[in-house]
Amino acid sequence: MASKEDQKVLIFDTEEELSISLAEYTAKLSNKITSHGATFTVVLSGGTLIDSLRKLVGSPYVDSVDWAKWHVFWVDERVVPKDHPDSNYKLALDGFLSKVPIPADQVYAINDTLPPEGAADDYEACLKYLVRTGILNVSATSGFPIFDLMLLGMGPDGHIASLFPGHPLLNEKERWVTYIKDSPKPPPQRITFTFPVINASANIFLVVNGAELADAVKKALGHDHNNSESGALLPVQRVSLENGEFTWFADKDATSKLEIK
Numbered sequence: 001m002a003s004k005e006d007q008k009v010l011i012f013d014t015e016e017e018l019s020i021s022l023a024e025y026t027a028k029l030s031n032k033i034t035s036h037g038a039t040f041t042v043v044l045s046g047g048t049l050i051d052s053l054r055k056l057v058g059s060p061y062v063d064s065v066d067w068a069k070w071h072v073f074w075v076d077e078r079v080v081p082k083d084h085p086d087s088n089y090k091l092a093l094d095g096f097l098s099k100v101p102i103p104a105d106q107v108y109a110i111n112d113t114l115p116p117e118g119a120a121d122d123y124e125a126c127l128k129y130l131v132r133t134g135i136l137n138v139s140a141t142s143g144f145p146i147f148d149l150m151l152l153g154m155g156p157d158g159h160i161a162s163l164f165p166g167h168p169l170l171n172e173k174e175r176w177v178t179y180i181k182d183s184p185k186p187p188p189q190r191i192t193f194t195f196p197v198i199n200a201s202a203n204i205f206l207v208v209n210g211a212e213l214a215d216a217v218k219k220a221l222g223h224d225h226n227n228s229e230s231g232a233l234l235p236v237q238r239v240s241l242e243n244g245e246f247t248w249f250a251d252k253d254a255t256s257k258l259e260i261k
């Protein structure tokens, strides 16, 4: 294990070991929260993260989790129909949600009949409704919603959610959910949580595996401080949790350019 200030970095020899540990950590956190009767609010990303959750839907973890307490959200979504191959909802449904008994009304997909602006407004309104009904808490400090767990992936350019390097959305300070129409990674139209919402999270598990992520991982976790001006930071480096825990789940290939001190 390595560490970076307030971030814990778990490194695994193989992606198989990573996915077992991710299942263990997720099940343990879920049980810690739901054993007191509380709901467990979980945010998913798209991409390779969903495949890394495969151990959680198998024995022994699948039977240890109180799925009825889960409420599931998306950190970002492509503005496409829910049955489109680019849909993060479809990816999660096929690879994860269809295998566990989470009540359907606790799975919060975007309204795919709306354009990006409308879909972002609609999703933000949904989150605000869930605050009013007590499903989501808000931070007393920032006023942004607190999710129990965000399960995130990262692109080779260091993007998380649909927050891409150099994009003005990185500086959004007011909105909970916003939209992008010029995503550098297709498809171009998406909605995304903003950094204030990501930073209000109680826990983030960030999954990075594969050699194509090694440069971004080196930049994010290495000891090179030449890029410390905020304009030069990768999106993943802009995560700064108000009061939460940030754990990296990395395989050896993704950390191959990192000097562990």
Ligand SMILES: O=C1O[C@H](COP(=O)(O)O)[C@@H](O)[C@H](O)[C@H]1O
Residues within 6 Å of the ligand: 044, 045, 046, 047, 048, 049, 076, 077, 078, 088, 152, 153, 154, 155, 156, 159, 160, 161, 162, 185
């Ligand atoms: O476009 C997206 O990319 C990121 C990273 O995906 P990966 O395939 O490189 O793991 C993902 O986290 C995000 O949810 C997705 O919309």
